[in-house]
Amino acid sequence: MGVLADMTWPQVKDELKEIRVALIPVGATEQHGHHMPLGSDSYCAFEVARRTADKEKALVVPAIPFGISHCHMSFPGTVTLSCDTLARVITDICSSLYAHGVDKFIFINGHGHNGPTIATAMDEFKKDKEVFMFVIPWWIAGGRLTKELWDFSGGNLPDGHAADIETSGMLAINEALVDMNKADKVVLGALAGTRIKFNKSTAVTLGDYPVELATISDFKQFTESGVIGGALQASRDKGEKVLEAVTDFLAELIRELKKV
Amino acid sequence: MGVLADMTWPQVKDELKEIRVALIPVGATEQHGHHMPLGSDSYCAFEVARRTADKEKALVVPAIPFGISHCHMSFPGTVTLSCDTLARVITDICSSLYAHGVDKFIFINGHGHNGPTIATAMDEFKKDKEVFMFVIPWWIAGGRLTKELWDFSGGNLPDGHAADIETSGMLAINEALVDMNKADKVVLGALAGTRIKFNKSTAVTLGDYPVELATISDFKQFTESGVIGGALQASRDKGEKVLEAVTDFLAELIRELKKV
């Protein structure tokens, strides 16, 4: 198993003799369209960690339930941490685990905007320490490992926000929390009447140049429902497959790290 | 219902038209003896909030799963935040909710050492705002509301650490995570060979004076198992009763606040 919240300290003590790998899910409490709940990113990140640890033992830390969600604040219920706050939370968690002997940290990121903050926290933490730190955005990695399942054509963006991959994952985890009748598809357009075109919420193209460079300030300007990309082709079955693929991969990563 | 993580943003939007009260569970990931899991404080705080909202509608924020647990760091698996980090998390959550219209905040505290940090965060947040902020340590309040259930004699300290009240609560919430065969009772003694005697982990008596004034640095110096007080008289039935009492009280508090 390895779910920290469900273990006693003597059980953790025993487990740490063998393994020194922690999985740290980083979630969010933010709008996910009309069809998915606000806790989707936390539920998914935690479940990816939990299923991974079932395949290859590792400590599963409680999911950080809040992330960097400034650009979703126009949608009621969204909770956002400042980048500084989240970085401190991550640092304190890593320091605590490191004190107990953990030296391999794998962040299971459930929300794109958390990425830079996790990266800066890692950059500071690893100074002067012999540690291995990884971060994996589960839906990006999962999406690449199951390319055949997803339709990337015409702005469908299955790895967008509350789109096919996330929706499928959530369906597999807790179908009751998803209402596919309210699923939406939103194709991103151009930036404020220019030739600068979005190809996802944090990237644009200009002319023929396939160069990533932008960031959206307020999702409300781009999507009424909150979805970016298409969620209409999601299914529980696809969700099981993408979770299977990404947890296989993570289990393999843990196995390799245990050799070090 | 009102569990934020399980709602969509349009559902939150609707609910905020009627109610502007948020319940914020503050937990911990820290040792709770040989018989209780590390996530006990988070599980209990969240469940108190959830059951309260079932009685009287309110928004239930995801539990903050980490708290101020410095003095438990000798026990493997404990994760501790600095007071500053936790204060920032609380502030960011309150700021986000306030932006959506929430102006009544009730912190359901699951861990004693979080108290001062919640208090300082509240003190700063409420400056220049018309808000109502409350904090309730569920096991203290619950314990007082069900005095007849608990044995306070001879250092049994049912409101100690991983003691009767918490253990009973956890039994009511998820029996599978508690192993009563490993429950312990630890009676606190004197401080380092002096006449200063502990009457709980954050309070002492000196001579006949019933004055509170101390704090324990490292629980390991006082308890081998991690328990402080007695957990031997805990039961699921007592747990249901204490949860019932404290959630009745909180529901009543919310009802009163809705009049404002």
Add this chain to the structure above:
Amino acid sequence: MGVLADMTWPQVKDELKEIRVALIPVGATEQHGHHMPLGSDSYCAFEVARRTADKEKALVVPAIPFGISHCHMSFPGTVTLSCDTLARVITDICSSLYAHGVDKFIFINGHGHNGPTIATAMDEFKKDKEVFMFVIPWWIAGGRLTKELWDFSGGNLPDGHAADIETSGMLAINEALVDMNKADKVVLGALAGTRIKFNKSTAVTLGDYPVELATISDFKQFTESGVIGGALQASRDKGEKVLEAVTDFLAELIRELKKV
């Protein structure tokens, strides 16, 4: 003696060979009704420390003359520190003293709202150090040690703000700074038209439940004069007695700590 501000460094050096206990008065500059000066909390906390050190040698640090007084800012002259600022001051003082060999710290708190901040500062400072840290709100402790002197009936709250205990203390310390003709009595009522009733400025009762849970944002909403509780029964004699009792207690505490 032991008043740090009045000693030369060679005198401190000598004293530190024997004793390693510091008394740190934490005051405030805040309204104390029409009858008491703004410096009351600082004067009282310092005097308690000074008289204690006369009974049992200890280093008396200069009083921190500002505290957490946000909720008194409607009254001209009040100066308030942020919780973070006060915590840093406390930490820097303790670090300095610790570098000189002090390992027992007793905070003499003169103002209730300073409590949580002192607690968080202590919590952070004592990590990884072998130190003993205590905090004692002098008027609470003193009040309990001299219960027979005070009238707790009918909302008189002798341990309220600028009430009987503080007023008596200040009369004993410097009668010229108190004008008993302007002393007031203010009984707290209910919160904003609800059944939630205050039983002191940081605690309420709801229905029959004797549970503490609230905090007042702006004292102006509850008291015109600034007093909370009754100051009408204060006297210099009572002041001498409460100071005597609390300094006896503290001297005893220091004696015990010197055995460690």
Add this chain to the structure above:
Amino acid sequence: MGVLADMTWPQVKDELKEIRVALIPVGATEQHGHHMPLGSDSYCAFEVARRTADKEKALVVPAIPFGISHCHMSFPGTVTLSCDTLARVITDICSSLYAHGVDKFIFINGHGHNGPTIATAMDEFKKDKEVFMFVIPWWIAGGRLTKELWDFSGGNLPDGHAADIETSGMLAINEALVDMNKADKVVLGALAGTRIKFNKSTAVTLGDYPVELATISDFKQFTESGVIGGALQASRDKGEKVLEAVTDFLAELIRELKKV
């Protein structure tokens, strides 16, 4: 023109009437192998900005000459800022420019590890402001726009550290500061004896999985000279071409933004 450091304030005042776009070069002072100077990232980022502004008017802010270079500290002369420090510098620059009317910010990033910090600073800055913020790592964007020039085969990594693209750029900017006789090629291998293989300094592959997820703590463990990838195929001519391509692109971007 538009180089802020070379303009008087009345000239800036005039220019701001027409244009509200700032180019902010973010550099580094860090090892670039035996063949390139420590200031390479700053020189390149600034020159990209300067040449862009020659094509399409924009304010060119002085290059931030230090970046996030923790993992290069084993190499003498490297200067590193904490992520927090760099984020504050960026925020203060943006706040100052915003006060003068700039509302479009394009960061010309010269060093990969600065990326997450720039992203977090942008995320915080754009809250509650109507601004457009872009970040472009010049050598990545430039490399993609001139794919035909570079040899990506066999771990040559032309966009690695001090590799072909950067070296070519520096040759074009100031040939005297590059010693091609000392250029090196370093092919990254596996992580600590595992099957986890680097495909650049911040990315690995595991088995057949093409998933990015790792970060190197200390470059010294991977490269003796400091180079990652190959610098042997660099030339001044290629440098001119990649600078031409990326500044064409940026000028086009500015033109589009001026329409908003």
Add this chain to the structure above:
Amino acid sequence: MGVLADMTWPQVKDELKEIRVALIPVGATEQHGHHMPLGSDSYCAFEVARRTADKEKALVVPAIPFGISHCHMSFPGTVTLSCDTLARVITDICSSLYAHGVDKFIFINGHGHNGPTIATAMDEFKKDKEVFMFVIPWWIAGGRLTKELWDFSGGNLPDGHAADIETSGMLAINEALVDMNKADKVVLGALAGTRIKFNKSTAVTLGDYPVELATISDFKQFTESGVIGGALQASRDKGEKVLEAVTDFLAELIRELKKV
């Protein structure tokens, strides 16, 4: 009068109708040789403020009793704040007073090393506010205003540390706290065997160049007693004169500021 700590809030309210000038003494708790107490800087700064307010009404804030004393930490009893902590204290005090209507702030600095921190705090505070802020190191200003009293020859440095001016001031304020039999004279020499010569603790000369540029890290390396300069010519009479001169000057300054 105008001593804030001794006034009631209605008295302050009245006084603020006429005057909006605050005097903020910034002291220190640091070694002052064998002959002066650790609180000398605080006592002097506060007394200068108090005597000034007797001449021309102004609010006298309680002295900040701790300063920047890192370089005195080798001497037992010294308490030092970090520059950041002191800056925050100053900012919070000014913010509080500003909220009550004060817009002229005069810092009476009692300790040289506090100077830069006061300056940075002022620099940040006055942004976007219509305020007047002054800082006056009382012994430097006083020394210049009474040049005829002091012997500046041969490294006597009457404005050094615990030297003639400070000692005389303290004699005038509280003779009982000074032991002239233990007064010392220490002439500063050269820096670590070089031709760089100190002309006070924060300034040197090199060759014939009268240029200031250095700072001492640890006073212990330069003075056994803690004194820098000469304290042998101090007298109570000189102390009265220097206090008279500097408070006359400050009263005049307040009078001028009241015209604005």
Add this chain to the structure above:
Amino acid sequence: MGVLADMTWPQVKDELKEIRVALIPVGATEQHGHHMPLGSDSYCAFEVARRTADKEKALVVPAIPFGISHCHMSFPGTVTLSCDTLARVITDICSSLYAHGVDKFIFINGHGHNGPTIATAMDEFKKDKEVFMFVIPWWIAGGRLTKELWDFSGGNLPDGHAADIETSGMLAINEALVDMNKADKVVLGALAGTRIKFNKSTAVTLGDYPVELATISDFKQFTESGVIGGALQASRDKGEKVLEAVTDFLAELIRELKKV
């Protein structure tokens, strides 16, 4: 040579075997009247460092191109850092260099308002380290070393802002960036209709008292062009002379420090 940005890391490694002195230019991006560019302070500080290192080997760090320029923000193009930000940049630079073995730090300050922040950063950095830290405002030191060149009469203030010394220095460094036809002379007057008179931007006199004590909040209130003092007598020749004098002095200082 010794210009860090232009050296490879093996060159730095070699140089550090002999010398352990770093020159750190601290500049600004701020208005310098109609006749000088915004980068003047950075250009001058860097050039002083570079020319010094040509005379006596030392490591020349890239100039910090932004400083404390709050009071110049009314002039377009000015960029200002908070004192805290600049202090962090300085600290990070010093920590990095210290890690490589540098233990003598000379700040070449190009802008008066940076002074207090550099001082606080030094004060914190040197705690617990055996380092030598100096700061020299080049135009003040240079001005004193070449007194015969400058006209200090009648408020001409050659060491004012964008005045004769700075203008001459900039002419010597890059004549093309200075337009002497637009040079100005501004004589400071009294403060807001009082008898308080400025004798430079950070100092006043009151009555006959030659005491420094004030600071200007917004330069716009005192000077339309941005100049304070006179720039009309500047010349390239004087610039060469003042640069020669101050770099001779600094080279001598480095020579002395190398003996330690």
